Amino acid sequence: MTKVFVYDHVRTPRGRGKKDGALHEVPSVRLAAKVLEAVRDRNGLDTSTVDDVIMGCVDPVMDAGAVIPKAAAFEAGYSTRAPGMQISRFCASGLDAVNFGAAKIAQGADDIVIAGGVESMSRVGLGMSGGAWFMDPSVNLPAYFMPQGVSADLIATKYGFSRDDVDAYAVESQKRAANAWEKGYFKNSVVPVKDQNGLVILDRDEHMRPGTDMQALASLNPSFQMPGEMGGFEAVGIQAHPEIERINYVHHAGNSSGIVDGAAAVLIGSKAGGEAMGLKPRARIRAFANIGSDPALMLTGPVDVTEKLLKRADMKLSDIDLFELNEAFAAVVLRYCQAFDIPHDKINVNGGAIAMGHPLGATGAMILGTVLDELERRDLNTALVTLCIGAGMGTATIIERV
DSSP: OOOOEEEEEEEOOOEESSTTSTTTTSOHHHHHHHHHHHHHHHHTOOGGGOOEEEEEOSSOSGGGTTTHHHHHHHHTTOOTTOOEEEEOBTBTHHHHHHHHHHHHHHTTSOSEEEEEEEEETTTSOTTTTOOHHHHOHHHHTTTTOOOHHHHHHHHHHHHTOOHHHHHHHHHHHHHHHHHHHHHTTTTTTBOOEEOTTSOEEEOSOSSOOTTOOHHHHHTSOOSSHHHHHTSSHHHHHHHHOTTOSSOOOOOOGGGBOOOEEEEEEEEEEOHHHHHHTTOOOOEEEEEEEEEEOOTTTOSOHHHHHHHHHHHHHTOOGGGOSEEEEOOSBHHHHHHHHHHHTOOGGGBSBTBOHHHHOOOTTTHHHHHHHHHHHHHHHHTOOEEEEEEEETTTEEEEEEEEEO
16 A cells, blocks of 8 residues: 655634624635635645645535535646545545545555645534534434433543543643643644735634633533533433433533644655655655444543554554543543553643634544644654544544654
């Protein structure tokens, strides 16, 4: 199989996913076009040689509908020869876009692919595309459907994470993200979003609250107790896991991922494709995998897919220098670290979605780029990137520097 290399990556800053967020005025297509423009301009790409533009988008409706990667390629001024495709695997869509492009390159179908994702959660609300998973009883009954926050609280209860545990993790995420911005760790990868007059709309992640402390978080009420108890979802969780007598509700807005707007792009290709464009590879995509996992716990897929991926790659946990796991909820990361005995100083070292936000379709591509930058900064070699996924799935990718 052809080796697949990462040549570059960029992302927008993440704007708060509300009507008063800085990026609310920017349609999804413009966010996506912004990262396509940056990838082209930074690398001097002849876009007529781009074999595909693949982007994750979890709710591809309204502003984000109608094959948004192709629309974004038009807006970015790409050659009409560059095609586009949107995919969705919920929260892992951006990483799966990279993996899908890598698979096409590996088997010789493509030489250069731009992969990533986009989500404007202030303009297209969470769940706007609907779906049988949570609307059709013939599906949601066997899937033990419940809101993800209730599943996160089920995980915390089952694996023994207290309110203090998840809050302490959230405080550390904020501190790490603030430190990364202060030290300039993101400066080479974040491209500011500008208006039509060239004025900067946003050049820094807007969701962060660096002053967050345990006292501030302690004042927040659990977000998912009402749907759990009043909506009957706690009973669903206990039915799936009868060893649990009751759910301890510990998650709230301060220790869960933020709703934000943003886009990301990763330039990947074969050795021949990169050489033809005069590009220097930064990393190789060594392996990737997907898996289905417990649908009631829902968010433990990263544990299962990591086991699968390491086995298929013939690697051990000790071969991984850094881990990057999307902070959908604090308990997701705590369970992952618990399962593999991963020290906290090797995972999400520059903070994550609790501090900076989770633009669903883009996050996977964003965190791949984040950990690649950090490998280079620390002169380390190998990283594993993974995300939990709605309905009980997991996606993971291993990259190594070249």
